Amino acid sequence: MRLLSLALRDFRGVRDRIVRFPALGTTVVVGDNEVGKSSLVEAFGLVFDLPDDSKSTRIRDIQPVGQDVGPEVTVELTLGNRELSYTKRWLKNRSTELAVVEADGRRRSWTGREAHNEAERLFRQHVDPVLWQTLMVSQGQSLVLPTPADAEPLITAVTAESGTPVDGASMPLVTAVEHEYLRYWTRGGRATGDFARSEKAVATAELTAAQALKAMEEVQQDIRRAERLTLDLQDVTGRLTDHLTSVEELRERKKATDEILLRRDSVRHRAETARARLENHTRTRVERERLLDEAERFAKIDAELAERRSDAETVARTAVESVHAAEAALAEVVELKDARRTDVQEAERQVSELMDRAELDRLLGQQAELVDVRARIAAAGTVLDRIKVDDALVVALESARAEVVEARAALAAGVPEVSVRRLGAEPVELSGTGLDGGAREVPSELGFDESAEVLVSGELVVGVPGQVEVTVRAGGEAATLRSRVDEAVRREKDLLKKAGVKDVAAARELLRKADTATAELHEARRTERTLTTGGDPGERIAVLTARLGVGADDDVEAEEGGGKQPAVEGVPGQMSLFEEFASPHDTLDFEDFEVPVSAPDDLAGAQRALEEARDALAEVERLLGDAEFAAAQARKAADEDRSEAQQARARSELAGERLAAAVEALEAARDLLDDDAVSAAEAEATGEVEAVLEELAAVQEQADAAGADQIAGELTDALAVAARLQGERDTLRDALRTTEGRLEQSGRDGLATRRDLAELELAGVRAEHDSLQRRAEAARRVHETLSRHRAEAQTKYSEPLQSRIESLGRSVYGPSFRVWLDDDLAVAERELDGARLPVEALSTGAQEQLAIITRLAISHLVSTGESSVPVIFDDALGWSDKARLRDMGALLGRAGDHGQIIILTCMPDRYEYVPKATFIKLDA
Amino acid sequence: MGVGVCWVARLSAGQVSVLTAMDDSITFLHSSDWQLGMMRRFLGPDGQARWGQARLDAVARIGEVAAATGAAFVVVTGDVFEHNQVERQTILRACEALKRIPVPVVLLPGNHDALEPGSLWTSAQWQAHQPEQVTVLTGTEPLEIAPGVEIVGAPWRSRRPLSDPAAPGYADLTPAEPGTTRILLAHGQLTSLSGGMSDVPTIDQAALEAAVADGRLQYVGLGDRHSTTRVTDRIWFSGTQEVTSPEEDAPGNVLKVTVGAGEIEVEPVRVGAWHMVDHRVELFDEESLTALEDWFAELPEKERTYVRLAGDGSLALPLLSRLDAMIDAQGEVFASVERWAKFWTVRPAPDAADLDALQLSGPARAAMEELRQALAGGDEGAGAALSLMHRLARDAG
Incomplete structure (x- = not known):
């Protein structure tokens, strides 16, 4: 379709206007608001939609306000190869005219309704309504993205382009399949319509059938129960009948035996009376016997008790005597015990004294030894004091000796050694100074043939009186050597003097002695320490002597004086400890000291005496225990015997009273009836009883023979059984009646018919449901399969449109522009510079541009076919910036190369970049 | 009269002995296994309703056959009702259908409608509407249904009998008085036909044949098997009056039985329509x-x-x-x-x-x-x- 011209007269605000459009290329219709741009689009729609006699409000709306005129529209267009001129006037002077020029030049025209119908037919034939709606963009709809999937020409075009076979015949099939599917299923895949109802019907029928079946099952159970009850009832009834017969028999027998029982009762009664009387007499006799017996018994008891009383009193007296005797014996033993204890104490004292004495002896010995040791200590000390030599001194001595020898040797070497020998009788005198004869003194005169060898450090004069005198003088050094020798000798002498010895050997001897004395001293001191370990024996001795009390002070002093002698002997000047106790009585000999004892003076003997004394004491103590026990026993026995005697007396008195009472009672009874009469009465009653019992035995025998006693019991039992059976029968009968009543009701209700009907109904709805289900499943299968294949195909279809949109879009957005289409061939997502976004997320401007690009792409795709339609934009690109406007303008211009593009706008500057566009200005 | 169709062609054993002397013979009809109140899942609600009615219609047609053949009475050998607890409507409609049989009818309780506790036969519903000419065999005492004709039966007293369910009907019998025709009504599988698969005790065929042979029984009418089946000349399963399953061989018949001195004639007559x-x-x-x-x-x-x-x-x-x-x-x-x-x-x-x-x-x-x-x-x-x-x-x- 190409729109060639559009003429409006009296159409809304337009008085008269004609707009002509180039058949190819882009036309921009420019006009201010309200000038009637949109009326052009509206007029085109109305002229094909509404016949001239339409009363539609759409027609009313286009009549100019306040003018009673008929709006008129004339449109010139091509459809296929035809050219149409179509004029329509509504409301006033209504008319419709259609002129058609065929491709071959034939011209035809219609008027009125025919013209309308023919125009409509031709329009429908050539214009796909979906495509037309898609490409005609009314005011304010430019943002709406087209969803052209059902546009037949587009499908045809993309099909042709994609190489997928033409799907021309499938659209009605798709609709039919969809329709069939929706008969059974909702779009969500749930059962619906008759199918869903049928499911419910099945469920309902199943429920009903189940209930009816259950009711019938209950009936069957009731039948079985009733059968069982009937059998049971028959059984119980039979047993009951049999039983009742036996009950009757029992009744008869009972009647017969009742007479015997009556008689027996009478005899039994008499027997009881007789027996009662006998019991009475017997009681009297027994009572009398008791009274007699009691009197006798009490008399005997009384006698016995009186005797016992006198015995007891005798015993009590004896007991008192025994107590006295026992106490006397006890006193004796106590006395004896005291004596024995004194003995023991005496023995103990003796033993103790003897032991003290022994101890004292020992201590005195120890003391003597101590005195001796101390004397030795003192002696050793004295020796040591006297010896002045010690190790150092000896060493000094030895050194001094060595020096002397050394000095002498030096002298001998350094001075002339003169040997003088007397040869003749003439004395030879020797004198001089500084002479040394070595080991010998230089003699002042030589005997015959005596010689002297002298070292001369000074001057030696050898003279033979009167004959000769020779003087030898030593050299210069001799004096020095001489003085050294002298010095050494002097020092040695000093040392020897200091040591108090005459030579070194003596010093050494002395040193040895000192060592010996030291060892002795140490040994003595050790002994002293040992002896004094237990304290000073003197103190102990003092205590013991004091304790012994023998030897008064004199004795002790005498003893100590005796002991002192050896201690001080040989150590004069040594002050002894004992010297303080020295007394004039030191002549008293220790041997004279004696303890004046009467008992054996040896310890063992004394101890033996002690043991004996102790044994005697223990013996006496034992005797004392026995005596005490005997006394206690005697006292206790005496108490008991006294108490016994008292009791015996009390009992005796009581017995006397009882005896008196018994005798009194007996006498009273005898006054009433004497003893013989009592016995006679009892014998008579006994005879009576025996007679009656005999009679009773006879009757009982009869009763036993007839079984009289059992029959009553048997009858009772039998009646109980009968009652139970009757109860059982009644229960069964009731149960059976109830069950039969229920069954009767079931029969009245026709439960079997109901069940059959319910099952029939169920089978019916099930069959229907199965059938529906099969159809529903088939519909679903077809729908699913077809939808899947369509979706696959559409994916293929979408490729040409997609690539067209992308190629157009890249001229605006550059090479990174990409789009994705959904199943309806609508743009779903756009990618730019790698960012992929759903179209809803795009800016308004971008959405509008994408909508325009998509429409241009569609238009481009269908432009080659006869089905192409103009693309009409009523005011678009309102959201695009300058740069985009330029690119979009270029795009719109290029689109004009392939088809008719009509743009209606009040903003012509938006489209100033559209190349080769035809601008048509509308004036008010 | 929809009873005009009387074909025996499909019978596996359609022996018919021709009676020579019909003077002192007796004719009666033998049917069984009406199983009124039975449901068939595969028929659907509409089919079920029509089939249920057809079973009653077939009963009515038995009455027509009786009238047409001059039968003295009709015996039904067990399973008259599908269950002891069928709905009231079934009982009342059955009573209406029975009323349309113009001759005495003797019904035998079978395994489906056993004379057990809560049995339909002892219920107030049945007893209040039981047609006058209808007798339910509740014991084994002989019933003289017509002069010289004695019916003995072995009603089921429990769905789980412990022994041969036919035996109580004839065990204590002595041979019939001369001139008396004695008919045993019993219900259950024959040992020979059950293939040993039966989980309840079966009927001892040899004993039955012996009782027939020694003259204690002149005819044995059996029920439980839905296909019309000849066991011997004098021992027959009548089969159900109206088909109940595709597995059945020859259903939808009533047996017209004529017993004479020493002879017998049994003829299946179709009454079923399904x-x-x-x-x-x-x-x-x-x-x-x-x-x-x-x-x-x-x-x-x-x-x-x-x-x-x-x-x-x-x-x-x-x-x-x-x-x-x-x-x-x-x-x-x-x-x-x-x-x-x-x-x-x-x-x-x-x-x-x-x-x-x-x-x-x-x-x-x-x-x-x-x-x-x-x-x-x-x-x-x-x-x-x-x-x-x-x-x-x-x-x-």
Whole structure:
């Protein structure tokens, strides 16, 4: 379709206007608001939609306000190869005219309704309504993205382009399949319509059938129960009948035996009376016997008790005597015990004294030894004091000796050694100074043939009186050597003097002695320490002597004086400890000291005496225990015997009273009836009883023979059984009646018919449901399969449109522009510079541009076919910036190369970049 | 009089002994298994109503046969009612039908309407409406129905008898008085005919034959088997008065029995009006389909006929559509036409030509092709889908 011209007269605000459009290329219709741009689009729609006699409000709306005129529209267009001129006037002077020029030049025209119908037919034939709606963009709809999937020409075009076979015949099939599917299923895949109802019907029928079946099952159970009850009832009834017969028999027998029982009762009664009387007499006799017996018994008891009383009193007296005797014996033993204890104490004292004495002896010995040791200590000390030599001194001595020898040797070497020998009788005198004869003194005169060898450090004069005198003088050094020798000798002498010895050997001897004395001293001191370990024996001795009390002070002093002698002997000047106790009585000999004892003076003997004394004491103590026990026993026995005697007396008195009472009672009874009469009465009653019992035995025998006693019991039992059976029968009968009543009701209700009907109904709805289900499943299968294949195909279809949109879009957005289409061939997502976004997320401007690009792409795709339609934009690109406007303008211009593009706008500057566009200005 | 049709041709054993001396003979009718109140699922509500009525009509026709043949009485050997708990309407209508039999009628309780607790026979509903000439055998005491004719019966007292259900009827009998005709009414399967499949005790045929042979019984009327069946000359199953299942051989008859001195004549008389038919077809092409159409066309009394079809084979989609349409249409004409699910294995066999004929292209064609292959692969569901799509495409095209 190409729109060639559009003429409006009296159409809304337009008085008269004609707009002509180039058949190819882009036309921009420019006009201010309200000038009637949109009326052009509206007029085109109305002229094909509404016949001239339409009363539609759409027609009313286009009549100019306040003018009673008929709006008129004339449109010139091509459809296929035809050219149409179509004029329509509504409301006033209504008319419709259609002129058609065929491709071959034939011209035809219609008027009125025919013209309308023919125009409509031709329009429908050539214009796909979906495509037309898609490409005609009314005011304010430019943002709406087209969803052209059902546009037949587009499908045809993309099909042709994609190489997928033409799907021309499938659209009605798709609709039919969809329709069939929706008969059974909702779009969500749930059962619906008759199918869903049928499911419910099945469920309902199943429920009903189940209930009816259950009711019938209950009936069957009731039948079985009733059968069982009937059998049971028959059984119980039979047993009951049999039983009742036996009950009757029992009744008869009972009647017969009742007479015997009556008689027996009478005899039994008499027997009881007789027996009662006998019991009475017997009681009297027994009572009398008791009274007699009691009197006798009490008399005997009384006698016995009186005797016992006198015995007891005798015993009590004896007991008192025994107590006295026992106490006397006890006193004796106590006395004896005291004596024995004194003995023991005496023995103990003796033993103790003897032991003290022994101890004292020992201590005195120890003391003597101590005195001796101390004397030795003192002696050793004295020796040591006297010896002045010690190790150092000896060493000094030895050194001094060595020096002397050394000095002498030096002298001998350094001075002339003169040997003088007397040869003749003439004395030879020797004198001089500084002479040394070595080991010998230089003699002042030589005997015959005596010689002297002298070292001369000074001057030696050898003279033979009167004959000769020779003087030898030593050299210069001799004096020095001489003085050294002298010095050494002097020092040695000093040392020897200091040591108090005459030579070194003596010093050494002395040193040895000192060592010996030291060892002795140490040994003595050790002994002293040992002896004094237990304290000073003197103190102990003092205590013991004091304790012994023998030897008064004199004795002790005498003893100590005796002991002192050896201690001080040989150590004069040594002050002894004992010297303080020295007394004039030191002549008293220790041997004279004696303890004046009467008992054996040896310890063992004394101890033996002690043991004996102790044994005697223990013996006496034992005797004392026995005596005490005997006394206690005697006292206790005496108490008991006294108490016994008292009791015996009390009992005796009581017995006397009882005896008196018994005798009194007996006498009273005898006054009433004497003893013989009592016995006679009892014998008579006994005879009576025996007679009656005999009679009773006879009757009982009869009763036993007839079984009289059992029959009553048997009858009772039998009646109980009968009652139970009757109860059982009644229960069964009731149960059976109830069950039969229920069954009767079931029969009245026709439960079997109901069940059959319910099952029939169920089978019916099930069959229907199965059938529906099969159809529903088939519909679903077809729908699913077809939808899947369509979706696959559409994916293929979408490729040409997609690539067209992308190629157009890249001229605006550059090479990174990409789009994705959904199943309806609508743009779903756009990618730019790698960012992929759903179209809803795009800016308004971008959405509008994408909508325009998509429409241009569609238009481009269908432009080659006869089905192409103009693309009409009523005011678009309102959201695009300058740069985009330029690119979009270029795009719109290029689109004009392939088809008719009509743009209606009040903003012509938006489209100033559209190349080769035809601008048509509308004036008010 | 709709009783004019009296044919015996279909009987398997239609022996008829010709009576030479009819002077002191007695004629009566023997029927059984009326099963009033029975429901048949396959008939549908309308068919069920009409068939139910037909069963009553057949009872009425027994009355007509009785009148026409001069029968002295009618015996019904068990299962008069389908169940002891049938609805009141069934009982009352049965009573009405019975009233139309002009001679005495003796009814025997069978397994369906046993004389058990809650039995229909002891119910107030029955007893209040029981027609005067109708007697229900509730015991085994002989009943003199006519001078010289004694009926003994073995009514079922429970649905689960413990022993031979016929035995109580004749066990204690001595041979009949000379000149007395004694008829035993019993219900149950014969050991020989049940094939040992019966789960209740069966009737001892040998004992029965012995009782007939030694003169204790002159005729034994049996019930339970719905097909008219001769056991011996004197032992018969009458069969049901109106067909109840396609499996029955010879239903829809009443037996006219004439017993004379030493002789007997038994003649089945048709009283039923319905037919139940099994038909097996093999469908593979148009010709076989046409043959089926012809078969349907030739059947008489279509509105009283139930057809159960067993089918095998495979059909092209258009033929399958046609078959469906045919069965659908015949279902309207006949009382009921049913595919016998157990033996119905007709498959769609789409060929490329069928699909080409639809001029489908693109996804539609692809979808159909997919379904066709699925069917070929044994997918039953695909067959139904394919048929549907075929129909939709054809209609849409």
